[in-house]
Amino acid sequence: DIVMTQSPDSLAVSLGERATINCRSSQSVLYSSNSKNYLAWYQQRLGQPPKLLIYGASTRESGVPDRFSGSGSGTDFTLTISSLQPEDVAVYYCQQYDDAPFTFGGGTKVEMK
Amino acid sequence: EVQLLESGGGLVQPGGSLRLSCVASGFTFSDFAMSWVRQAPGKGLEWVSAISGRGTYTFYADSVKGRFTISRDNSKNTLYLQMHSLTAEDTAVYYCAKQSGFSSFSSNDYWGQGSLITVSS
Numbered sequence: 469d470i471v472m473t474q475s476p477d478s479l480a481v482s483l484g485e486r487a488t489i490n491c492r493s494s495q496s497v498l499y500s501s502n503s504k505n506y507l508a509w510y511q512q513r514l515g516q517p518p519k520l521l522i523y524g525a526s527t528r529e530s531g532v533p534d535r536f537s538g539s540g541s542g543t544d545f546t547l548t549i550s551s552l553q554p555e556d557v558a559v560y561y562c563q564q565y566d567d568a569p570f571t572f573g574g575g576t577k578v579e580m581k
Numbered sequence: 582e583v584q585l586l587e588s589g590g591g592l593v594q595p596g597g598s599l600r601l602s603c604v605a606s607g608f609t610f611s612d613f614a615m616s617w618v619r620q621a622p623g624k625g626l627e628w629v630s631a632i633s634g635r636g637t638y639t640f641y642a643d644s645v646k647g648r649f650t651i652s653r654d655n656s657k658n659t660l661y662l663q664m665h666s667l668t669a670e671d672t673a674v675y676y677c678a679k680q681s682g683f684s685s686f687s688s689n690d691y692w693g694q695g696s697l698i699t700v701s702s
Binding site for chain 2: 469506508510512517518519520523524529559561563565566568569570571572573574575
């Protein structure tokens with residue numbers, strides 16, 4: 469199974485400042501046939517279901533603010549919130565969908581400082 | 582508008598069985614893979630199972646393999662999760678999620694509100 473490791477477990481960021489979340493997979497999730505990384509990022513606010521933010525490691529889902537961006541390839545990925553807003557307080561998860569079981573990272577809790 | 586409505590959750594005794602349903606609307610159900618993801622109280626997300634658009638291919642987490650069965654009825658726009666031999670470790674909110682493609686190798690672009698299953702005597 470592919471193990472997804474997120475860091476940090478939590479972080480506190482001031483309003484308008486940058487938040488950076490890392491995700492590492494135990495093996496590459498880059499599908500060589502199409503050169504796509506099978507990596508998604510989700511946001512889960514308290515008491516809500518998860519919401520898809522990023523797929524293919526770097527493609528923003530429709531309607532997601534452009535302050536959210538994803539980067540990385542192979543085994544190392546990053547989710548960046550360029551200017552933290554109050555509504556961004558949530559837990560963020562990465563997930564690989566390259567190989568079943570389609571495992572999630574442990575989550576990163578983002579709080580306002 | 583895509584909607585996913587789970588039902589069938591509740592309290593079940595250890596060793597018992599339960600079937601979850603998820604009725605989908607707002608998209609052509611048979612064109613998309615579907616999955617179940619669960620979340621134990623206060624814990625992170627755990628992927629459980631996925632099924633391709635026509636139901637040809639199914640996948641399971643090791644923790645549920647042999648005990649859970651995912652299926653779908655495309656004529657009823659409904660996804661199912663049949664669960665047997667439930668233990669306290671299966672206590673969680675179970676989310677139904679639509680995948681973004683016909684294949685299970687895709688992200689989950691829409692999620693239901695979840696159905697709570699509590700396994701306790």
